[in-house]
Amino acid sequence: xxxxxxxxxxxxxxxxxxxxxxxxxxxxxxxxxxxxxxxxxxxxxxxxxxxxxxxxxxxxxxxxxxxxxxxxxxxxxxxxxxxxxxxxxxxxxxxxxxxxxxxxxxxxxxxxxxxxxxxxxxxxxxxxxxxxxxxxxxxxxxxxxxxxxxxxxxxxxxxxxxxxxxxxxxxxxxxxxxxxxxxxxxxxxxxxxxxxxxxxxxxxxxxxxxxxxxxxxxxxxxxxxxxxxxxxxxxxxxxxxxxxxxxxxxxxxxxxxxxxxxx
Amino acid sequence: xxxxxxxxxxxxxxxxxxxxxxxxxxxxxxxxxxxxxxxxxxxxxxxxxxxxxxxxxxxxxxxxxxxxxxxxxxxxxxxxxxxxxxxxxxxxxxxxxxxxxxxxxxxxxxxxxxxxxxxxxxxxxxxxxxxxxxxxxxxxxxxxxxxxxxxxxxxxxxxxxxxxxxxxxxxxxxxxxxxxxxxxxxxxxxxxxxxxxxxxxxxxxxxxxxxxxxxxxxxxxxxxxxxxxxxxxxxxxxxxxxxxxxxxxxxxxxxxxxxxxxxxxxxxxxxxxxxxxxx
Numbered sequence: 228x229x230x231x232x233x234x235x236x237x238x239x240x241x242x243x244x245x246x247x248x249x250x251x252x253x254x255x256x257x258x259x260x261x262x263x264x265x266x267x268x269x270x271x272x273x274x275x276x277x278x279x280x281x282x283x284x285x286x287x288x289x290x291x292x293x294x295x296x297x298x299x300x301x302x303x304x305x306x307x308x309x310x311x312x313x314x315x316x317x318x319x320x321x322x323x324x325x326x327x328x329x330x331x332x333x334x335x336x337x338x339x340x341x342x343x344x345x346x347x348x349x350x351x352x353x354x355x356x357x358x359x360x361x362x363x364x365x366x367x368x369x370x371x372x373x374x375x376x377x378x379x380x381x382x383x384x385x386x387x388x389x390x391x392x393x394x395x396x397x398x399x400x401x402x403x404x405x406x407x408x409x410x411x412x413x414x415x416x417x418x419x420x421x422x423x424x425x426x427x428x429x430x431x432x433x434x435x436x437x438x439x440x441x442x443x444x445x446x447x448x449x450x451x452x453x454x455x456x457x458x459x460x461x462x463x464x465x466x467x468x469x470x471x472x473x474x475x476x477x478x479x480x481x482x483x484x485x486x487x488x489x490x
Numbered sequence: 491x492x493x494x495x496x497x498x499x500x501x502x503x504x505x506x507x508x509x510x511x512x513x514x515x516x517x518x519x520x521x522x523x524x525x526x527x528x529x530x531x532x533x534x535x536x537x538x539x540x541x542x543x544x545x546x547x548x549x550x551x552x553x554x555x556x557x558x559x560x561x562x563x564x565x566x567x568x569x570x571x572x573x574x575x576x577x578x579x580x581x582x583x584x585x586x587x588x589x590x591x592x593x594x595x596x597x598x599x600x601x602x603x604x605x606x607x608x609x610x611x612x613x614x615x616x617x618x619x620x621x622x623x624x625x626x627x628x629x630x631x632x633x634x635x636x637x638x639x640x641x642x643x644x645x646x647x648x649x650x651x652x653x654x655x656x657x658x659x660x661x662x663x664x665x666x667x668x669x670x671x672x673x674x675x676x677x678x679x680x681x682x683x684x685x686x687x688x689x690x691x692x693x694x695x696x697x698x699x700x701x702x703x704x705x706x707x708x709x710x711x712x713x714x715x716x717x718x719x720x721x722x723x724x725x726x727x728x729x730x731x732x733x734x735x736x737x738x739x740x741x742x743x744x745x746x747x748x749x750x751x752x753x754x755x756x757x758x759x760x761x762x763x764x765x766x767x768x769x
Binding site: 258 | 579598643
């Protein structure tokens with residue numbers, strides 16, 4: 228049963244959507260949407276260096292997203308420039324550097340589209356196991372640190388006075404994001420993984436009254452988008468990745484109609 | 491002071507055999523530099539258990555910076571902050587910016603500090619003068635309600651020290667008197683120390699034990715009436731306000747205590763002249 232490529236794509240997609248739901252809620256609450264893009268571009272640099280140095284991408288992609296995440300935390304603490312400016316520099320810098328390195332390798336034909344949208348229908352059993360493992364890790368860590376993570380997000384000073392190690396929680400959150408983006412972009416591509424972080428959480432905002440409900444609804448909406456996108460891919464031969472993003476955006480639009488007033 | 495059940499063995503920091511350090515938090519020679527300017531210049535401050543200390547001063551005097559140093563939210567460029575080991579602090583910031591994309595009920599906001607059941611939370615809300623607003627979204631609260639909810643969250647952890655940054659903003663006059671009475675009661679009942687920032691002097695002065703007047707450095711310090719009579723204070727805040735303070739303290743403090751204002755200067759360490767550029 229599991230050698231059915233469609234089922235593997237569906238399960239891997241569900242795993243990513245489940246992990247991306249709660250993390251995406253934090254991305255929206257903490258205004259980190261651009262961080263997702265930046266980390267994804269760092270992942271592209273990881274792809275380029277993996278090809279260049281003949282290292283496995285399963286290692287080089289997370290290595291670069293984690294490295295960039297740590298760099299950003301340092302800059303955020305010390306820096307004079309606003310965070311979005313720093314993110315802009317790092318995002319485009321690492322994307323361009325990745326492309327320059329790839330251009331050096333004449334024998335490699337690089338298809339940028341496949342890294343933007345990935346190839347969700349070409350997921351192997353090992354990929355699926357990786358996705359499941361990542362989701363389990365994200366679920367355990369966010370579950371364990373939910374209250375401090377939330378408290379830090381609501382008000383960092385109050386959290387700190389109440390004894391929460393704010394810097395440590397920021398590190399936990401950023402590392403989880405770096406991990407999900409690294410794994411996600413390998414499986415489903417940059418655009419889809421960032422979309423799964425931001426769009427379902429954005430859609431869930433209007434429906435939820437508590438942060439927990441918003442995180443859960445974001446995960447559910449992400450799963451629905453995966454199901455709808457893959458169904459569209461099978462029924463009408465749509466490209467799977469973009470179809471999932473379109474489905475997510477459609478669900479977001481639907482929530483605008485369902486709950487016109489934000490609470 | 492705290493009460494203990496006799497059936498339970500008394501352990502830890504409240505062991506009556508070892509007297510607890512009465513100083514909750516203190517700063518010695520605190521210096522804070524920002525942008526080449528000394529925001530704080532060798533400030534000494536101390537809050538003891540059971541006392542209400544009010545920090546006053548014009549805008550830009552460094553009041554909030556000093557509080558953030560004492561809370562450990564900022565590191566001083568000079569001097570030293572000491573907090574009693576295991577000190578539990580309840581803090582209400584001056585304003586509470588909440589991200590609109592984060593849906594948050596009052597109940598969820600309160601229980602971010604610690605888990606608590608509904609009955610406990612309702613009793614707490616009643617104490618700060620609020621009805622059952624547990625199910626209301628935080629974004630739907632008025633300014634006064636927000637400050638009361640923040641105070642409730644600060645009280646939830648049964649703090650040894652309450653730090654309130656401008657707790658009266660957005661609260662109407664009646665509410666202000668109520669809140670000050672409440673802060674006084676909390677001090678009586680729990681023995682907690684209270685540090686309040688305010689530039690709203692009228693009620694503050696009537697309810698406070700010690701006043702610290704800040705303008706980058708400590709201008710004057712002491713009991714309210716002493717500070718109010720200090721010429722430095724009068725220059726900073728104007729004679730009229732000093733009169734208001736004296737009026738509030740009237741009856742509590744006999745008239746013939748002029749010598750106190752010299753004590754105030756001594757208590758503050760080495761008081762320097764305040765700049766006369768008041769807000």
